[in-house]
Amino acid sequence: MQLRQFLLPLVALVVFGNRGDRDEMWSYLAAVIVIAVLVAISILQYLTYHYRIGRDGISLRSGVVSRNRREIPFARIHNVVVHQNPLHRLFGVAELRLESAGGHRPEAEMRVLKLSQALALEQLVRQRGQALAAPAQASEAAAAPDDEVLLRLRAADVVRIGLLSNRGWVAVVAALGAMFQFFPRGAVSEAIENGGRQAFGYASHLHTAAWVWALLAALAVIGFWLLLRVLSVALALLRYHGFQLSEHERRLTVVSGLLTRLRSSVARRRIQAWTLRESALHRWAGRRQLRIDIAAGVAVENQRRDLRELAPLATPQACDALVQHLLPQLQWPPPRWQPVQQRGWWRLCLGALLWLPLVAAAAVWNGHAWGALALLWLPWSALRAHRQMARMGYYLDDQYVAVRGGWWQRWWRFAELDKLQSLRLSRSPLDRWLGTASVWLDTAGATGSIALCLRYLPEAEARAVHAQLGHALAQRRLHW
Structure with a gap:
């Protein structure tokens, strides 16, 4: 390190x-x-780092000058990560991390363990944690067979992930950052400026038709797009090669990575919310993504990201089957979505309606007539807002609550009622004018840009939903 x-x-x-x-x-x-x-x-x-496995937890002792001793109960461990970079794999060792809910750092980091010891310790944490949480289920799991593979990505699937994503921009931005970091200040921009001046100077001496230059520009754009696809496929192979989702003793395990292998596991009861997403390209290819929120607060994104992606890319049928397998008590997909009233669809493009005319007017006022082209965005913004409102909907029963939204980028998000942590009823000035309200729900470990929220409901309907969910939360507290 x-x-x-x-x-x-x-x-x-x-x-x-x-x-x-x-x-x-x-x-x-x-x-x-x-x-x-x-x-x-x-x-x-x-x-000077030592650990001891006890009946109810793991004891850690470390330190050179200042000695530290820490006790970690098995019931506190929510996630186990076995990490191997190329050097780890060369020497047959691994790094093991024990994570808990709400923590900003792992409870323990055992940096150099033999791979067999790391896997054995992971298995022990599974068994002890399961036995403490549910002894009856643990006794059944003790006689269970080996890991059941729920999803495995082939090489073609990994390549498809790269082709459908824009991860190539990450490599381009990283390369530009490295150039500005290692070369003298101003050298990169000066080289680009000199290269562009020489290219345009050479082109000015050529008497070539305009359509030839247009064709060359189009070929340059296509070449850059192909380069991004190649980089995206390379990054996808590094991250998702050998991806496998398996289940054993009611615990999910994800293994993936080409050079750096990451093995992460979590108990099914730690899953707080579920998210399905698909872009326009995903729909064209007939694929979706399935992600989860878990009750773990380790602020290391690379450690959490692979575990949260149960299905980086799969068919809609495979995603639905995976949800039905892991949540057999739920009826997914919902039999009927409750729609949202279309009366206030324009609120979704209100920002564009306000600032785009101002930007266009300012550009024209300063002598830039092309600024009026910004107004061409308004019809598209209005169409997108109308279609987004048309797709909005929610479903609520005694087991779970689900919401859906998006049009170009579609998504579905749902959670079991007993996993809800809090809820609130929100009304903005615009909601008061239109007679609507929104119900916001919160779960442990909620991340991402998609919120579990029932938006733009009629006020009476929103208050009824809020009362129903509040009753479910009260029953959960009584059960505790």
Whole structure:
């Protein structure tokens, strides 16, 4: 870990430094000394880190000067992550993280364990946690067969993920950031400016028809788009290669990764909410995504992301079958969605209706007649708002609540009633004028831009839904 932090600065110093300068040699020596000290500290921390497995939890003891001792009950552990980067795989070891709900850091990080020990400890946490949570279910799970594979992505599926996503922009932005980081300030922008000036200067001496330049520009755009697709496929292969979702002892496990292998597991009872998403490209390809929210608060996105994607890409039938398997008590998809009144559809494009005319008027006033083209966005914005309101709907019964929305980018979000943490009734000034209200619901571990909210309901209907959900929350507290 220490070498990973200082490797790039050291390489940059060696490559771009002046080797004949004595000050540079002192810089080399100082960098080597700092790295050696940090590595020595890491090794000392490794040698003084011990753990012991007890009946109800795991005891950790660490520290060189300041000794620390920590007790982690099995019932507190919500998620187990086994992480292997290429160096881990080379030496046959792994890093194991134990995560809990609401924590900003893992409860424990065992950085260098033999892979067999890490997998055995993961299995032990499964069994002990399950036994403490539900002894009857644990006794049934003890006789259960090996892991049941619920979803496995083939290489063609992973390639399809890359083709349907825009992850290539991540590589492009990272490359630009690295260029600005390692090259002198202004060198990148100056090189781009000089290259563009030379290209345009050379083009000005050629007497070529306008359609040829238009064709070359189109080919350049297509080439850049193909490059983005290639980069997206490469990133998808690095992340989702060998993706497998399995279930054992009422616990879900996700394994994925080409160079860095990540194995993450969570108990089914820790799942708080479910989200289905599909873009226009997904609909064209007949695919969807299935994500979950879990009761774990570790603020490391790379650790949480793979676990939250139960189905990075699958057919709608496969996603529905997966939901029905994991939630057999629910009726999914709902038999009938309750629609939303269309009277206030224009509120979804109210922002564009207000600021686009102002922007166009300001551009025309300053002599830029092309600014009036911004008004062409208004019909599309109005059409999108109308279609979004037409697709909005919700479903509510004694088991769960579900909402749907979007038009170009469609989504469905639902949660069991006993997983709800709070709810509130909201009315904006516009809601008071239109006689509507919204009911906002909250679950543990809620993330993302899609909220579990019943929007723009008639006030009487919203208050009835709020009362029904409030009664369900009250019954849950009495049950506790």
